[in-house]
Amino acid sequence: MGSFAIDHVHIYCENVEETVTFYKSVFGAEEIRRVQAGDATLVHLRMGQGRIVISRGSETNPTGLGHFALSTDNLDEAIARLKELGYTMTDIRQAGAFTNVFMRDPAGVSVEIMSPSTE
Numbered sequence: 001m002g003s004f005a006i007d008h009v010h011i012y013c014e015n016v017e018e019t020v021t022f023y024k025s026v027f028g029a030e031e032i033r034r035v036q037a038g039d040a041t042l043v044h045l046r047m048g049q050g051r052i053v054i055s056r057g058s059e060t061n062p063t064g065l066g067h068f069a070l071s072t073d074n075l076d077e078a079i080a081r082l083k084e085l086g087y088t089m090t091d092i093r094q095a096g097a098f099t100n101v102f103m104r105d106p107a108g109v110s111v112e113i114m115s116p117s118t119e
Contacts, residue, residue: 002074006050007114010066012057016043019054023047067102067110075099075115082113089113 013019020043023029029045029052036042045052057063072078075092079101082089089101100114 002072002077004070004072004078004113007069007071007112008044008051008053009068010053010055010112012055012061012063012066014057014063016041016054016056020045023052023054065109067112069100069112069114072113072115075101075113078113078115 011019020029020031023045024031027047029047031043032046032051033044034041035044040055043054045054055061079089079092082103087103089103092099092101098114098116100112102110102112105111
């Protein structure tokens with residue numbers, strides 16, 4: 001099914017700047033970019049080899065852990081295998097330079113599977 005790597009963890013919050021400041025000052029995160037997606041601002045922070053994405057929560061994305069993302073070198077193969085295993089996913093979505101789907105793990109956690117990495 002190809003290889004997978006953790007790409008990022010997405011946190012939804014009430015106050016983006018306060019949350020960004022928290023991760024920068026407490027854990028030494030480094031802001032690497034801000035992306036405007038419609039009305040939302042997504043702040044990408046580097047922490048070691050991983051990233052945290054922070055944006056404002058909403059009715060459809062309540063505050064807290066939104067999802068974590070796995071990047072894969074073969075999204076089509078991953079989707080085919082997950083369907084074969086009986087998992088349900090969202091429709092494939094093209095978002096800028098990457099393509100993704102979302103699914104839920106057995107605990108109900110939202111998992112984004114994407115290709116290529118948004119690194």
